[in-house]
Amino acid sequence: MSRNAPSTTRRTLHYYWQVTRKHLGLFAALMASTFLFVALLSYGNPYVMSLVVDRVSEGSITSDQVFSTYGPYIVALIAINLVGQAASKLQDYTMYKLEIAAAYDLATMSFDALCNQSMSFHSNRFGGTLVSQTSKFMSAYQQLLETITFPFLPVVCSVIFTCAILAPRVPLYVVILMVLLAIYACVSYYMYKRILSLNEKAASAQNQLSGELSDSVANILAVKTSGREDYERALFDQANRNVVERDSKRMWASLTRGIITAAITVVIMSVVAVFIAGGNAWFGITPGTLVMMFTYTYTATNQFNFINNGLQRFNRAFGDASGMTATLDEPRLVADKPGAPAMVVREGTIDFQNIGFYYTDGNVKTPVFDDFNLHIPAGQRVGLVGLSGAGKTTLTKLLLRLSDIQDGRILIDGQNVADCTQQSLRRSIAYVPQEALLFHRTIAENISYGRPDATMEQIREAARQANALEFIENLPQGFETITGERGVKLSGGQRQRVAIARALLADCPVLVLDEATSALDSESEALVQDALKTLMRGRTCIVVAHRLSTVASLDRIVVLDHGKVVEDGPHAELIKVGGEYAHLWDRQTGAYLE
Template sequence: MSQRMTSKLDAATVRRTLQRFWAVTREQPLIAAMSVVTSAGYILLLTFANTYVMGLIVDRIQASPVAADRVVEVFAPYVVALVLVNLVGQLFSKLQDYTVYKLEINGNYRLSRLCFNTLSNQSMTFHTSRFGGSLVSQTSRFTSGYTALVDVCVYSLIPTVTSVVCTVAALVPVVPAFTVILVAIMVVYVAFVWVMYKRILPLSAATSKAQNRLSGVLSDAVTNILAVKTCGREDFERDLFDAAARDARDAETVSMRAMMRRNFTTSGLIVVTMGIVSVFVAGGNAWFGISAGTLVVVFTYTYNLTMRLNYVSSMMQRINRALGDAAEMTRVLDEPLLVADAPDAPELCVTAGAIDFERLGFAYRDAAPGQKVFSDLTLHIPAGQRVGLVGRSGSGKTTLTKLLLRLDDVQDGRVLIDGQNVSACTQQSLRRQVAYVPQEALLFHRSIRENISYGRPDATEDQIREAARQANALEFIDRLPAGMDTMVGERGVKLSGGQRQRVAIARAILADCPILVLDEATSALDSESEALVQEALENLMRGRTSIVVAHRLSTVASLDRIVVLDGGRVVEDGTHEELVAAGGEYAGLWGRQTGAFLDAE
């Protein structure tokens, strides 16, 4: 990609970031308006009004000596004016802080919700191709970018604009020639800062990207720390992290050097400005007859303006960083939802539970051209039937269940439940009708009670315990010191594999959905637990449409029907006895698992 294309992309990303930041800001119009007024008022009173009154005092002192007994009489109005200016100015300052807090608190809340809703609504394809840690980091940086931008606008940008306007307005009537020179220097200064800003912006985005990648590498290693340790790969992961950390350091260094070059140049312009004002103040009275008080005002106003301009450089630096930090999440928010509900999508209503896969065509988005999982697959599962899906790895078993749950959308054909196209119904209503137990139990770092009742949060304690009993989980739960209140750890790491699976099965039992999907649900159980859970699953499947994905064929041997998939096609379909007698693909698999070939020798 050329530099020109990169710049265009960055400019577009910045525009969309600012649009999102503005959208949450304009939802608080009164607070936003107050922040502008208080910020401008604070500078106007404490910088300009204060200095103006002090200039009047200097001129009064210069005009004629004031007797000691007349100090109060002469200067009382000035002192009262200074006190009032400072009182109101300090009030504006505190209101300024309040409005900033309110903007940031409410804005971060809305932006966090936007990020979470977007990420939670994205497809599994989206999530499986990204680091979870990077997404968390991007969300955090996105909201931090908003906070930084609000701070810059209220505490730097608005005061700087106010200073420029007030300085020019105050000095033009008094020293027009000097004001013209000052404005010319300001124009050159701002133009230079703007050009440098456009050059540095891509560097800030690159820095943020490197930091997000570093967070992703760290998260990936920590999440899979058991694999790291059991494989003795600490050195490898350390080197991988070190490489990511070096990339982040290098990106930061490049950005820092560019900003330092800009800062040195802008500082030179400030020195030139102060040199000019010093000469003018020194000779102003002699050359132009300007009073001492007015010269104090000119010097103070100009000095304040140069300090504000000096802040422009750091202000643009903070804006660069804020927009760079927000850039990656902005791109994530811009990505279309791979699985999205239609605006008028109806709720799925399941009365019987019949499932139809009609002329299904599906390929993963990152697959090679022409490489499909399914091509014209058709399969009918009557309501209440218990169906096993078997076949070699990669035959499409799990993919079929994901399409049923609409974790991905089919490209061709339809998936129907009771004649309703699941792609036309809302995703939540679909998934509330299907209890799903995957091969790897999905547990939250919450209590066992919360994990079991996750799909039915209004369940009573008795119902939760009964579901745990049916899943053969109650016995081990009651042995734990905290019982149902035991925290299971991230992804359930505090429980054994079999215990995690039984908690997941208990969740499915409690959900009591009309359709049940078990994807290798008993694969992590020992023989004794498997027998007990199989009995519970038999009771659970009774009267429900059930799809059981299994490599262990003993799991599906007693089901009503077994469908054998190979290369995304149905190659056999029948009962266990029929398929064994047919001597085909299923019989071969059964023989290898049971040792039938050895017995036959």
């Protein structure tokens, strides 16, 4: 068994109990109704019938004595079935209500955990796998709840009522029966623990399969244009075969457990057969008690038989839930301090003071910044340039606190970004990346994403300033056009202008542009550049660019090399200096070749 399996199971139960505790009344009603339902219908009916059999064995009665003799038994049976059926319906109601309420809470818990994790966390995981884990985490709770309700609670009832009713009449039989049932339960639990790790491995394989499928489908254009369908199919087939292999191991382990517990069941029924056959002759047991012995033993054995299936469902549920449990247990690499205040940005002065930062991949540290300093006055437009790996994009992510620095401070208007809430920080910064981040929603919803209370007129004005109004109005459904997943229904230039319109409407004091025009054609770039000029007006701007024409007109250009500032100044001055920036400029404009 996996060493981590018990702790994973305990952690899963911890999260499920957190949700169940919020609806403790429903849970208690479910348990009580199940107990009453089983007690009355499975044990109350046979008990009354045993009394009837004993009365019949005492001798025959006349027809006019039927109701006077058996009337109380008839009334008892009707009452037992009436209350038992009512308890059954209450069980159904409380089960549905609890499952619905818990599903909402578990979905919220999972969503919050995923949304509040760092970008490093998401960069190392398949999005499809996380979605699959969330779905399985929710369904596993339902499976566990149903398994507890049936068969495990009926098993407890069978032991309690069998002992309570039969022990005073046939104590030896009850002792033997309880010993055999205890052996059955111990064997089932021991094998359950052995199979638990197999279920977690099977669930992990299923999650990997979902991740491979999601990755291939999400990048289907790259697959097709590269002619790599066979390669992706081979990856998927390998993951699929891994699922089959692990499911097969789980199947054989479950079958082995079933065979062993079935053998114990045969022994139990053999014992009851002997007692029923000779019970009256050897011990003077009445016919009614013999009927109860058989009925209760048969019921208890059936309930214990379901333990095998119940433990298998437990195994599968805990295995399915293990992925999201690990995710919920994952420490937040970027977290708000308790009671952190909201950031209020009025001017937009930015200071990077003595920044030290490194990425960690496994146990390997990759340093990016060491004692890095940069001051950006309010309202200044600053370009960040340099070769790939110089730290340009990393610097913007640290400003947005998508990762936390190890040393130093980042200040906006004198406020440490690490001391304020992440949401208030990011609502003060408009971010436009190289690939526009659009939702599978209407264009209007995408533009107003950072300001959901915006009116339609404000949305239209933002689109106009972003040079997006014309193409939007030419679409069949205008602003109500669904953009498709990640905006696939729009061209690159159209997506970027929608993203700029969103930033305009958000009206943040700080603006970060990360390669916002590098993937565009010349015509789209001209429209986007014009929109960006409008967007940058009156804001503190950080513009990351490889294409130097994007930053040439800015107030200031900072050249980075391996996490260090090697040049800093306006375009004209840096050209005169003839350093790294001039070298890059010459290469892009062709002067270097000439």
